[in-house]
Amino acid sequence: MVKHSVLIGACLMLLACSNATQPNLYQRLGAEDGINAMVDGLLYEIEHDQRIVHHFADSDIGRFHAKLAEQLCQLTGGPCHYSGSTMQESHTGFNISLADYDALVEGLIKVMQRQQISITDQNALLALLAPMYKDISYR
Amino acid sequence: MKTWFFAIALLSVSGAASAGSKIIATGGVTTIEGNAGGGIVPWAVINGYASSNEWSATAFTGRVAINNFTLQSTGVGISLDNTWEFSYARQHFALKTIGGSLSQDIFSIKYHLTGELLYSALPQISLGVQHKRNRDFTLPAAVGAQRATGTDVYLAASKLLFNQVAGRNVLLNGTLRATKANQTGLLGFGSASDKHYQFLFEGSAAIFVNYNLAFGIEFKQKPDNLAFAAEQHWRDVFVAWFINKNVSLTGAYVDLGNIAAQGSQTGYYLAMEATW
Numbered sequence: 185m186v187k188h189s190v191l192i193g194a195c196l197m198l199l200a201c202s203n204a205t206q207p208n209l210y211q212r213l214g215a216e217d218g219i220n221a222m223v224d225g226l227l228y229e230i231e232h233d234q235r236i237v238h239h240f241a242d243s244d245i246g247r248f249h250a251k252l253a254e255q256l257c258q259l260t261g262g263p264c265h266y267s268g269s270t271m272q273e274s275h276t277g278f279n280i281s282l283a284d285y286d287a288l289v290e291g292l293i294k295v296m297q298r299q300q301i302s303i304t305d306q307n308a309l310l311a312l313l314a315p316m317y318k319d320i321s322y323r
Numbered sequence: 324m325k326t327w328f329f330a331i332a333l334l335s336v337s338g339a340a341s342a343g344s345k346i347i348a349t350g351g352v353t354t355i356e357g358n359a360g361g362g363i364v365p366w367a368v369i370n371g372y373a374s375s376n377e378w379s380a381t382a383f384t385g386r387v388a389i390n391n392f393t394l395q396s397t398g399v400g401i402s403l404d405n406t407w408e409f410s411y412a413r414q415h416f417a418l419k420t421i422g423g424s425l426s427q428d429i430f431s432i433k434y435h436l437t438g439e440l441l442y443s444a445l446p447q448i449s450l451g452v453q454h455k456r457n458r459d460f461t462l463p464a465a466v467g468a469q470r471a472t473g474t475d476v477y478l479a480a481s482k483l484l485f486n487q488v489a490g491r492n493v494l495l496n497g498t499l500r501a502t503k504a505n506q507t508g509l510l511g512f513g514s515a516s517d518k519h520y521q522f523l524f525e526g527s528a529a530i531f532v533n534y535n536l537a538f539g540i541e542f543k544q545k546p547d548n549l550a551f552a553a554e555q556h557w558r559d560v561f562v563a564w565f566i567n568k569n570v571s572l573t574g575a576y577v578d579l580g581n582i583a584a585q586g587s588q589t590g591y592y593l594a595m596e597a598t599w
């Protein structure tokens with residue numbers, strides 16, 4: 185009996201350890217610096233994308249950068265709390281189309297490729313962002 | 324064929340030709356029947372890269388070479404608004420050992436009903452119609468086909484699932500088809516004993532190694548209307564390489580079962596597609 189508990193205890197400790205050493209997506213993306221670089225890259229892509237840049241004509245880019253970084257941090261398991269508006273609120277009035285969404289995702293993929301984020305981590309991030317389409321589009 | 328190679332080579336290196344906003348590979352490749360899909364199964368995706376309020380054009384040619392036959396299929400398509408797909412394909416089926424050939428034209432329309440391949444929990448769902456016309460009905464009539472023209476209707480559901488197998492994205496597709504076609508229409512439509520539509524299942528599954536390269540499998544259930552020879556289900560394993568948004572190449576190993584009483588037809592499939 186004692187032997188068993190020790191064994192189970194050892195197993196649990198191993199599990200705990202392996203969990204602790206396994207970096208989450210936030211860490212794999214390079215934590216705060218990595219996410220900031222990604223948002224910088226995305227802003228560059230948006231600025232140079234004639235298809236969507238007009239949506240940002242009247243935006244406070246400083247705020248957008250800060251809120252997006254905060255949101256990506258929280259979403260990927262980082263130590264942040266998103267303090268911006270909901271996705272529905274912040275995108276209402278822009279009538280963001282499927283083509284706009286595709287363009288932004290394509291821009292993000294370009295940035296992730298450029299920053300040599302692994303395909304696995306790219307897919308993990310896209311899995312988190314893709315479903316936001318229903319809250320963001322055509323509002 | 325040669326001009327095609329030049330056109331493709333030019334497009335691959337230039338990469339300058341404008342394409343739509345859709346993400347690479349989300350238009351699929353073009354089936355032997357001219358629809359966006361895999362090699363033999365039409366998917367719910369709309370061909371090319373036209374996203375909302377955009378249009379795109381596609382052209383493809385593909386060749387199936389199996390033990391006793393070859394099938395050459397060539398066609399063009401236009402897509403609008405990621406909603407409508409209009410396409411035309413001509414198939415030429417050569418009976419290498421028996422001699423002679425079969426040929427048909429396929430005019431298709433696909434309408435994207437609901438769902439977004441990448442962005443909705445619901446799969447993308449599309450309804451398609453294929454109108455097929457034999458160009459020479461002599462041989463199909465001789466083996467018992469009832470009509471030289473036929474119309475297939477299909478409902479397809481496709482979904483890309485992110486980060487599924489070894490962190491890779493997986494595409495799943497299921498298609499339900501109503502058809503009277505014998506060997507997809509190459510041997511005409513229906514027979515004296517089987518005049519009615521049958522509902523058949525087709526499926527594909529693919530894994531994307533990266534944005535440009537996918538490996539997959541396909542299955543296509545077939546009817547068996549003609550008395551002169553048993554018709555069997557089709558299957559294949561394929562690799563699709565999306566070189567850029569203008570060019571893709573597809574290769575497959577195909578197993579088309581028995582065709583026209585010629586046993587075990589296996590071989591390869593090669594296709595290329597250009598998109599603008």
Ligand code: HEM
Nearest residue numbers: 236239240243244251252255268269274280284285288313
């Ligand atoms: C991948 C999905 C997206 C995410 C996660 C996202 C996230 C955000 C965030 C966090 C904000 C700031 C909200 C705030 O200020 O409180 C924002 C604002 C904004 N987003 Fe998005 N967004 C997405 C897609 C898009 C797309 C596709 C477009 C258009 C092409 C777009 C256009 C805008 C604009 C114009 C603003 C600024 C609104 C303003 O100035 O008040 N977003 N987004």
